[in-house]
Structures are given as C-alpha cells and as structure tokens.
Amino acid sequence: MKFSLVLAGVGGQGTILASRVISLAAMEKGYAIRSTETLGMAQRGGSVISHLRFGEQIFSPLIPAGRADALLGFELIEAVRWVSLLKKSGVALINSAVIPPYEVLAGRSRFDEDAAKRFLESTSADTAIFDMTALAVRAGSSRATNAVLLGAFSVKGGSPLEPELLERVMLELIPAKLADINRRAFELGQEACLRSET
Amino acid sequence: MEDKAGSRVLMMGNEAIARGAVEAGIAVAASYPGTPSSEIMGTLAGWAKKYGFHAEWSVNEKVAVETAAGASYAGARAIASLKQMGLNVASDAVMSLAYIGIEGGLVLVVADDPGPHSSQTEQDTRYFATFAMLPVLEPSSAQEAKEMTRWAFELSEALRLPVLVRPTTRSSHAHGDVILGEITPAKVNCGFKKDPQWCILPSLSARKHAWLVNQQEEAKKLLAESPFNWIEEGKADWGVITSGVSYNYVKEALELLDLTPRILKIGTPYPLPDDLAGGFIRRTKSVIVIEEQEPVIEDQLIRLAWKEKISAEIRGKRTGDVSRLGEFNVDRVKSFIENSLGFMPVKPEPISALAPPALPGRPPILCAGCAHRAAFYAFKEVGKKMDAVYCGDIGCYTLGFAPPLNAEDTCLCMGAGITIAYGLSLIEKERPHLAFIGDSTFLHAGMTGLLNLVYNKANVTVVILDNETTAMTGFQAHPGVGVSATGDPAPKADLEKIVRGLGVEHVETVNPNHLQATIEAAERALAYNGPAVVIARAPCVNKNRPDKNFFIDKEECTECAICIEELGCPSIIKDAAGVTIADTCAGCGVCVPICPSEAIKEVTP
Ligand code: SF4
Numbered sequence: 001m002k003f004s005l006v007l008a009g010v011g012g013q014g015t016i017l018a019s020r021v022i023s024l025a026a027m028e029k030g031y032a033i034r035s036t037e038t039l040g041m042a043q044r045g046g047s048v049i050s051h052l053r054f055g056e057q058i059f060s061p062l063i064p065a066g067r068a069d070a071l072l073g074f075e076l077i078e079a080v081r082w083v084s085l086l087k088k089s090g091v092a093l094i095n096s097a098v099i100p101p102y103e104v105l106a107g108r109s110r111f112d113e114d115a116a117k118r119f120l121e122s123t124s125a126d127t128a129i130f131d132m133t134a135l136a137v138r139a140g141s142s143r144a145t146n147a148v149l150l151g152a153f154s155v156k157g158g159s160p161l162e163p164e165l166l167e168r169v170m171l172e173l174i175p176a177k178l179a180d181i182n183r184r185a186f187e188l189g190q191e192a193c194l195r196s197e198t
Numbered sequence: 199m200e201d202k203a204g205s206r207v208l209m210m211g212n213e214a215i216a217r218g219a220v221e222a223g224i225a226v227a228a229s230y231p232g233t234p235s236s237e238i239m240g241t242l243a244g245w246a247k248k249y250g251f252h253a254e255w256s257v258n259e260k261v262a263v264e265t266a267a268g269a270s271y272a273g274a275r276a277i278a279s280l281k282q283m284g285l286n287v288a289s290d291a292v293m294s295l296a297y298i299g300i301e302g303g304l305v306l307v308v309a310d311d312p313g314p315h316s317s318q319t320e321q322d323t324r325y326f327a328t329f330a331m332l333p334v335l336e337p338s339s340a341q342e343a344k345e346m347t348r349w350a351f352e353l354s355e356a357l358r359l360p361v362l363v364r365p366t367t368r369s370s371h372a373h374g375d376v377i378l379g380e381i382t383p384a385k386v387n388c389g390f391k392k393d394p395q396w397c398i399l400p401s402l403s404a405r406k407h408a409w410l411v412n413q414q415e416e417a418k419k420l421l422a423e424s425p426f427n428w429i430e431e432g433k434a435d436w437g438v439i440t441s442g443v444s445y446n447y448v449k450e451a452l453e454l455l456d457l458t459p460r461i462l463k464i465g466t467p468y469p470l471p472d473d474l475a476g477g478f479i480r481r482t483k484s485v486i487v488i489e490e491q492e493p494v495i496e497d498q499l500i501r502l503a504w505k506e507k508i509s510a511e512i513r514g515k516r517t518g519d520v521s522r523l524g525e526f527n528v529d530r531v532k533s534f535i536e537n538s539l540g541f542m543p544v545k546p547e548p549i550s551a552l553a554p555p556a557l558p559g560r561p562p563i564l565c566a567g568c569a570h571r572a573a574f575y576a577f578k579e580v581g582k583k584m585d586a587v588y589c590g591d592i593g594c595y596t597l598g599f600a601p602p603l604n605a606e607d608t609c610l611c612m613g614a615g616i617t618i619a620y621g622l623s624l625i626e627k628e629r630p631h632l633a634f635i636g637d638s639t640f641l642h643a644g645m646t647g648l649l650n651l652v653y654n655k656a657n658v659t660v661v662i663l664d665n666e667t668t669a670m671t672g673f674q675a676h677p678g679v680g681v682s683a684t685g686d687p688a689p690k691a692d693l694e695k696i697v698r699g700l701g702v703e704h705v706e707t708v709n710p711n712h713l714q715a716t717i718e719a720a721e722r723a724l725a726y727n728g729p730a731v732v733i734a735r736a737p738c739v740n741k742n743r744p745d746k747n748f749f750i751d752k753e754e755c756t757e758c759a760i761c762i763e764e765l766g767c768p769s770i771i772k773d774a775a776g777v778t779i780a781d782t783c784a785g786c787g788v789c790v791p792i793c794p795s796e797a798i799k800e801v802t803p
C-alpha cells in the first residue's frame with residue numbers, strides 16, 4: 001500500500017495543519033510517512049503545496065506527475081495548478097472559492113473561473129467541487145476551511161484512514177476553544193460529499 | 199514532543215537534526231536564521247532548558263560558528279546551524295578552523311536550497327567542504343538526518359576537525375517517522391587547555407596544512423565504515439551512484455521503469471571513500487551518477503577511475519545526462535535515467551483531453567497591513583520626483599520589488615543595500631540613493647557598511663525597516679527585540695543609539711503607518727547632505743495587529759482603484775461588486791489617506 005496526497009492552497013489557509021492531521025493519523029495506523037511542504041518566503045500569500053505519502057515503505061516525499069491518489073484543493077486556482085499530479089482514477093476534492101492574486105486584482109491578468117471549472121470537470125478524476133469556505137463560515141469561521149476539506153477527505157478520499165480517526169486526531173491538534181467550530185466544519189464537509197454521491 | 203528512546207515520532211528533518219544533536223550531548227548551539235535551516239535552532243531553543251544546554255540566535259553566521267568553535271575549544275560538543283549563504287558569511291572562520299582543528303565535537307549544519315526556493319544562489323555546500331577539506335555528510339531522510347548529526351560529533355572528535363552536515367530543502371523541510379535514540383548528557387567538566395596550537399601563525403599554518411591534507415585519508419577510512427554508505431545488489435551490468443534525497447528519487451524512478459541496476463548510496467560525499475566507490479565501479483560496466491546540484495561525487499569518481507585505471511563508463515553531469523541545475527524529483531531523475539540508457543521517455547497519460555486554462559501567477563507578497571509597504575510608499579512618493587535609486591536587502595521587504603511598489607532596484611546579499619547605494623553615489627553624484635534594510639539584517643551586516651558611509655562622508659539615505667523581528671524566516675528574535683532565543687528577557691539593542699554611535703548625525707524615527715509624517719521625514723532625509731538614517735518602526739502585523747478595521751464607503755468610492763494600483767494591499771479587492779476591503783484587512787489604516795475620494799473609513803464599533 002502506498003497513498004499519495006497533494007494539498008494545494010494559498011499561504012495562510014491551513015494546508016500544513018491538514019497535512020499534519022493526516023500524517024499523524026497514518027502514523028497511528030503504523031504506516032511510514034514522508035511529506036514535504038512549502039515554507040519560508042513562499043508562505044507570504046503565495047502558492048503553497050504539500051506532498052504527503054504514507055504506506056509500507058516510502059522513498060520520495062515528492063509525488064511524481066500523474067501518481068497522486070488524491071488532491072485537496074484549498075482554492076480553485078491552486079487546485080487547477082496542481083491537478084496534473086493526480087493519477088487518472090484519482091480523487092479531487094476542491095474548494096470552489098477563489099482567492100484572486102494581486103495581478104488579477106490590479107487587472108494585469110485574468111482568471112476565467114468557468115473555464116477552470118470546465119477543465120476540472122473534464123478530468124478523469126472523481127471530482128467534488130463545492131464552496132468549502134462558505135461551509136466553514138456556516139460552521140463558525142472561514143479559518144475552518146481545512147476542517148471541511150478533512151471531513152470531505154475522510155469520506156471520499158479513498159485512503160485507508162477512518163473518518164473517526166481523522167476527526168479525533170484533528171481535534172487533538174487544535175485549541176480546545178475551536179473544537180466545536182472545527183467539528184461542525186468537518187461534518188459539513190462529510191455531508192456535502194455524501195450528498196453529491198447520491 | 200515524545201522523547202523516550204525507541205519511540206516513533208513524526209519529525210521534520212530539521213527537528214530530527216536537532217534531536218540528533220541533543221542525543222550527542224551538545225553543550226552549545228548557535229545559529230542565525232535562514233530558510234531552509236531555521237527550524238533546527240527553533241527546535242533546539244525550545245529544548246535547551248529541558249536538556250540543559252545553551253542555545254542562541256547569534257548576530258550573524260560568522261558569530262554563530264565562532265561561538266560554537268569556542269565551546270569546542272573548551273572541550274564541549276557544539277553545533278552551529280545555517281543556510282548555504284550563511285556559510286559564505288562564516289567562511290572566514292570555517293577555513294581557518296579546518297587548519298586549527300577542534301577539541302569537543304563541532305558540527306556545522308548547512309542547509310542547501312536547490313531550486314532555489316528562498317535563496318540568492320544555488321550553491322552546493324559540498325563544494326565548500328571540498329574547498330575547506332572538511333568531511334560532509336548528506337542525509338536522505340529525517341531518520342538518517344538524526345543519525346548522521348549524532349554520528350558527526352564522533353567523527354569530528356576522531357578527526358579533530360569540524361564536520362559539515364548538508365541537508366537540502368527536501369530533507370530539512372520534509373517530515374518522516376523517526377525512531378528516537380538515547381540522549382547523552384552534555385559533557386560539563388571540561389575546560390580550555392592553553393597550548394600554542396590554538397594560535398594560527400603562518401609557521402603553524404604551514405604545518406597544519408600538511409596535517410589537514412593527511413586527515414583526508416583518515417577521513418576516508420572512517421567514512422567508509424559509516425552506516426551511511428551502502429550497496430544494493432541488482433540484476434544488470436550497470437549501476438547508479440546517488441546521494442542524499444536523490445537516492446529516494448532514484449529508488450522510485452527505477453520502480454516506475456521496472457529496472458534493477460546495482461545501487462551505491464553515498465551518505466558521505468566528501469571525501470569519497472575510495473575503496474568502496476572503486477570496488478563498486480570496478481564490478482560495473484557503466485554507472486550513472488545522480489546527485490542534486492554539482493558533480494561533487496562524480497568528479498571524485500572520475501579522478502579515482504583515472505588513477506586506478508578502472509574502465510567503467512561514468513555518466514552524469516559531465517556527459518550531459520544529468521542536470522546540475524535546480525531541484526530534482528522523481529520525474530526528472532527518471533528522465534535522466536531514460537536519456538542515459540537511450541530509452542523513449544514514457545509520460546503519464548494526461549488527466550484531461552482539454553488543455554489546462556491559463557492561470558495567473560501567485561508569487562509571495564507583503565502581508566496585508568505590512569508596515570514595509572507604507573514605508574516604501576512614502577519614500578517612493580518623495581523619491582519619484584528626483585529619479586532616486588532604491589537599493590534593497592534580504593528580508594520580507596525584498597518583496598517590495600514587486601509592482602506596484604517597485605521599491606527595490608538592487609538586491610545582492612545581506613547588508614549590501616547600504617554599500618551598493620554608496621558605490622552608486624560615488625559615480626552618480628546628483629542622483630539620490632536610498633538603501634532599505636531590515637532590523638535583523640542591519641544588525642547582521644549593516645552596521646559596518648553604515649560606519650563606512652560616515653567615515654567616507656557619503657551622501658546616502660538609509661531606511662532601517664524595523665519591525666522588531668526576523669519576519670521572513672519565521673519571526674525569530676534578534677538583539678533588537680529584547681528577548682533571547684529561549685524566550686528570556688535580554689538587553690534590547692537601541693538602533694537609534696547604534697546609528698548615532700556610528701557617527702550619523704541626521705537620524706529620525708517614524709511610524710511608517712503615519713504616512714504623512716513618514717513622507718516629511720523622507721523629504722528631510724533626502725534633502726540632508728551627508729549620511730542620513732530614518733528608522734521606520736512598526737511591529738510586524740503578524741506579531742501585533744492594530745485593533746482597527748476599515749471599509750470602503752460605496753457612496754464615496756468612484757472605483758478609481760488608485761488604492762489597488764498604488765499601494766497594492768492584498769485586502770483591497772476589485773470585482774463585479776466594486777472595490778471592497780476583505781476581512782483579511784489588518785487594520786493599518788495606510789490606505790485611508792491614499793484614497794482621493796476619502797472613501798476608506800474606519801469601522802466604528
Ligand atoms: S487598512 Fe487598508 S492598507 Fe491596511 S490592511 Fe486594511 S485594507 Fe490594507
């Protein structure tokens with residue numbers, strides 16, 4: 001068994017925490033882990049990407065092109081940027097909310113949201129795109145977007161990590177006063193995926 | 199964090215290096231932050247009290263290495279951690295230390311940044327090790343990073359030389375499961391023994407040079423016995439020699455290609471253990487050498503094969519099969535192997551029949567509410583009337599390079615903004631020259647340059663962007679902050695007194711978020727004939743966010759977007775709904791006076 005996961009987003013969105021939750025859950029199951037993320041300069045509102053792999057034996061922390069089992073897209077543009085890492089039958093769980101980069105705000109470049117969505121729908125991956133930021137806000141804070149993604153991943157990610165395990169590890173890592181918001185966000189992520197299944 | 203020997207924990211490579219140092223019983227750890235090395239000291243500082251050793255952020259890397267060397271002279275084990283550019287700063291000390299030698303184990307962890315992700319150069323520290331004639335170890339995983347760091351202290355004491363450990367971004371900033379070892383208590387009852395051998399006079403240097411050359415042979419013997427080099431037998435008449443993180447890419451690329459050549463994995467790239475490497479290539483028709491960055495192993499191998507008349511074909515960077523540029527990954531390594539074997543490259547099928555849409559770039563930017571943005575804006579407002587030149591430096595404020603601020607015309611290395619501006623001013627006497635430098639960078643390498651301006655009567659304006667932290671590398675403390683690495687109160691360096699002490703007469707301190715006052719200070723500094731310093735002081739918004747919120751009044755806003763085009767704060771958004779301020783606004787208020795229609799207003803509670 002070898003499971004490879006890409007987490008793509010914008011600096012400050014909580015990709016590193018989500019990656020840590022999944023890593024620690026995989027550790028508990030006895031898997032070997034290798035992961036790597038963008039740190040330092042690139043965090044200042046730039047694109048961030050984490051690669052996370054677990055299984056019996058893992059060598060490279062970086063995932064080869066077309067070999068990822070799942071993609072957690074924290075933001076639409078970044079999800080499109082990295083979707084090529086997915087294998088043909090991979091799972092893409094994508095937040096449809098867009099964070100426009102400065103060059104778009106300043107009118108120096110454009111982003112065609114519909115073309116991006118059409119492209120994502122055209123891939124062979126099993127894709128779920130919905131507004132996870134809105135669900136996080138409904139749960140109590142836009143900062144809980146990573147919990148929505150974790151919830152979605154727990155039911156649709158195709159990994160051997162059980163939803164209960166992921167939820168427990170997540171709650172162990174976050175401050176107690178944010179537990180309720182994150183638990184709700186996790187559940188909303190799960191529900192949204194289950195609904196789109198039926 | 200769990201710390202019992204035998205337990206299995208998730209660790210970042212840098213944390214594993216810190217753990218290795220603690221297991222080895224260090225007494226002193228010193229560092230200056232730099233990506234991708236910073237978390238080594240970040241971790242050690244958090245453990246210093248628990249395990250009883252001294253940990254510090256030093257003023258710069260040269261100071262850090264010399265501090266660790268002093269502790270080693272006294273017989274204790276010591277570590278200095280830095281990034282590859284930091285080794286350039288410390289190189290004066292390191293080159294001489296190789297001659298003088300050490301007493302207690304001295305390990306210098308130098309993290310390289312192929313890519314580069316966050317550096318000015320892609321230099322390979324293994325070349326530096328070759329140049330200084332110091333052994334270097336190169337980890338391939340977090341577990342190995344821990345074991346190597348621990349072992350490096352023993353090697354250092356056996357050879358009486360400092361030893362380098364060279365992780366790269368993908369070992370420093372990669373997590374893995376690590377099994378912990380026993381912690382050795384730091385050696386305490388030791389001390390400095392006076393001896394002429396500690397004074398590097400030319401006569402001693404000549405003798406020591408011979409000793410150092412000789413130690414290379416000793417080092418090879420010890421490295422050959424280390425557990426970090428190994429051979430994996432295969433089923434082909436060719437082989438792969440690889441090191442560090444590239445080993446992982448090789449393993450996986452071979453799996454994808456379904457090939458099983460012999461593999462020699464090297465953890466000790468310099469000096470290369472001759473017998474091991476020679477034995478390997480003697481039994482192989484051809485080898486491909488896959489190492490990230492420069493051909494350090496490859497060149498030693500070529501020399502060895504030539505000297506020992508080994509006929510194996512050696513492919514790699516020198517034959518054009520392997521790149522010496524950028525960071526490797528499985529796909530690149532796979533294509534190196536395919537090329538060198540003459541295979542048709544196999545690409546994975548695309549995930550969609552459609553071409554991906556064009557995407558806007560998303561480079562890092564100054565945070566919403568960053569006071570650097572305000573300072574740049576103010577000085578550009580004044581400078582634009584006189585075609586001023588803006589010399590930048592290393593820190594978050596390097597991002598002032600980007601539009602709309604365009605506030606960095608030059609950026610070279612730590613401290614160079616001040617001195618480059620001065621050099622320019624010697625040629626362009628009529629043009630105003632400004633240098634922007636952060637607080638931590640000023641203390642690291644700016645003070646000497648500023649003294650030079652005073653001494654040589656320069657006409658340059660220096661702006662010290664003082665946000666009271668080392669922001670870019672993760673908010674580390676420095677002498678101007680008033681706290682130590684371990685979180686204790688520390689004397690706070692007074693920048694204004696330092697600047698005056700260096701002889702600068704025109705010195706002003708402003709809060710850059712007070713835009714008008716900053717513009718006026720900029721006018722006075724630029725009008726002053728002689729070296730002038732403006733300290734633009736406001737805490738980094740990530741440490742201290744003003745307790746205010748702003749909004750754009752729809753009634754007043756003309757959607758001119760001047761705030762976006764001139765200031766570039768990422769919290770001001772223009773879309774179909776008009777120009778609005780997002781909830782990421784950090785409350786600095788700098789955009790308020792920029793709006794010509796007075797549409798930006800504070801939210802009144
Ligand atoms: S007050 Fe204005 S400039 Fe400051 S963070 Fe908010 S939107 Fe940006």
Ligand code: SF4
Pocket residue numbers: 044563564565566567568569570594595665669670738739740
């Ligand atoms: S971290 Fe601080 S110094 Fe760096 S860009 Fe953000 S606000 Fe500015």
